[in-house]
Amino acid sequence: MVCAIAMLSRRIGVKFYSDHGSSPNQFTLSLRAVFGYIVTMMHCLEGWLMFNNKLFGVEWHFWKVVGWVGNGVFFSRFFVQWWVTERKKQVIVPNSFWWLSLIGSLLLLVYGVHRRDSVFIFSYAFTWIPYIRNLIISYRTKRARLDCPACSTSCNPQAKFCSQCGTRLECSS
Numbered sequence: 001m002v003c004a005i006a007m008l009s010r011r012i013g014v015k016f017y018s019d020h021g022s023s024p025n026q027f028t029l030s031l032r033a034v035f036g037y038i039v040t041m042m043h044c045l046e047g048w049l050m051f052n053n054k055l056f057g058v059e060w061h062f063w064k065v066v067g068w069v070g071n072g073v074f075f076s077r078f079f080v081q082w083w084v085t086e087r088k089k090q091v092i093v094p095n096s097f098w099w100l101s102l103i104g105s106l107l108l109l110v111y112g113v114h115r116r117d118s119v120f121i122f123s124y125a126f127t128w129i130p131y132i133r134n135l136i137i138s139y140r141t142k143r144a145r146l147d148c149p150a151c152s153t154s155c156n157p158q159a160k161f162c163s164q165c166g167t168r169l170e171c172s173s
Contacts, residue, residue: 063111063114063115066107066110066111066114067107067108067111069107070103070104070105070106070107070108070110070111071104071108072104073100073103073104073107074100074101074104074105074107074108075104076100076104077096077097077100077101077104080094080096080097080100081093081094081097084097093134095135095138095139098131098134098135098138099135101127101131102128102131102132102135105124105127105128105131106124106128108120108123108124109121109124109125109127109128112124144157145157146159146169148162148164148165148167148169149167149170150162150165150167151164151165151167153165155169
């Protein structure tokens with residue numbers, strides 16, 4: 001570890017002072033060396049990302065961005081579902097999953113229509129139907145549930161007693 005720090009410090013011009021008058025954590029740093037190192041790292045990063053003066057070698061325009069945003073939104077739904085499932089410690093598909101599915105697939109459908117690509121169009125032409133249906137079912141179920149007045153647990157609308165605390169539930173119908 002010390003050897004690696006010493007090699008890095010020589011490379012970017014850091015000088016450590018360890019005499020009795022200063023703390024071992026104090027050091028001086030040549031600003032020119034730091035900026036030189038940052039510029040070198042930025043050029044290296046640019047070399048990895050840019051091909052033929054294009055980001056990732058792709059010709060970017062509005063419709064390409066629409067397609068990639070659609071891909072990103074559609075893909076992000078898996079992270080949302082994973083996060084909620086890990087947090088609740090049971091498999092749950094939240095409404096945000098269905099919203100991300102709907103938005104992502106519609107963006108990809110619009111991109112496919114613009115490209116006049118029959119594979120894209122057919123792939124995303126009807127995916128919105130189950131997404132909207134699942135959202136409708138979810139909102140109906142949520143609206144129909146009863147809240148326990150004692151512990152605020154959401155209970156099944158057919159239940160007579162709260163499953164959490166046993167309090168008698170009043171039917172609002």
